Amino acid sequence: MKQQVNIKKLDDRAVIPTYGTAFSAGADLYACMDGPVTIAPGETYLVHTGISVAVPEGYAGLIYARSGLATKKGLAPANKVGVIDADYRGEIMVALHNHSAQPAEIDNGERIAQMVITPFLTAEFVERDELDETERGTGGFGSTGTK
Numbered sequence: 001m002k003q004q005v006n007i008k009k010l011d012d013r014a015v016i017p018t019y020g021t022a023f024s025a026g027a028d029l030y031a032c033m034d035g036p037v038t039i040a041p042g043e044t045y046l047v048h049t050g051i052s053v054a055v056p057e058g059y060a061g062l063i064y065a066r067s068g069l070a071t072k073k074g075l076a077p078a079n080k081v082g083v084i085d086a087d088y089r090g091e092i093m094v095a096l097h098n099h100s101a102q103p104a105e106i107d108n109g110e111r112i113a114q115m116v117i118t119p120f121l122t123a124e125f126v127e128r129d130e131l132d133e134t135e136r137g138t139g140g141f142g143s144t145g146t147k
């Protein structure tokens with residue numbers, strides 16, 4: 001089901017995010033820049049998108065890597081997942097990190113990341129002496145076996 005989300009262009013060249021297919025979870029974000037930029041191996045470059053988005057209350061925009069860009073050019077967000085808060089009205093920026101051993105180029109209008117708009121719970125943390133028991137208990141970090 002689609003829901004309207006308000007978006008503002010901060011730059012004439014900005015491109016409104018697009019979903020690749022009808023069931024895509026992430027909307028592709030487009031670079032908004034003067035021209036091509038080369039990101040050196042191990043370097044992080046803050047990419048403008050030229051847009052700000054009013055994410056609805058109770059939701060967050062989560063910015064993930066595009067798998068193609070990450071595997072072909074080694075470019076993925078330095079912060080792993082960017083969190084766009086519902087009260088943020090600034091420009092959405094993507095901190096692209098070059099994880100590869102080669103320089104990687106991105107250009108204006110290139111799709112550089114994807115944003116999933118997802119609901120979340122705002123917790124009221126209540127401190128207790130004991131928590132309810134579960135089958136897993138305290139097991140984690142591979143505790144259920146090696147396969």
Ligand SMILES: O=c1ccn([C@H]2C[C@H](O)[C@@H](COP(=O)(O)OP(=O)(O)OP(=O)(O)O)O2)c(=O)[nH]1
Pocket residue numbers: 063077079081082083084085086088091092093094095
């Ligand atoms: O990849 C990102 C991550 C964040 N933001 C924007 C939207 C977000 O709402 C705001 C703050 O992000 P975050 O909470 O991750 O930043 P912080 O480093 O914790 O700083 P702050 O004190 O501003 O919260 O920055 C982006 O544009 N791109």
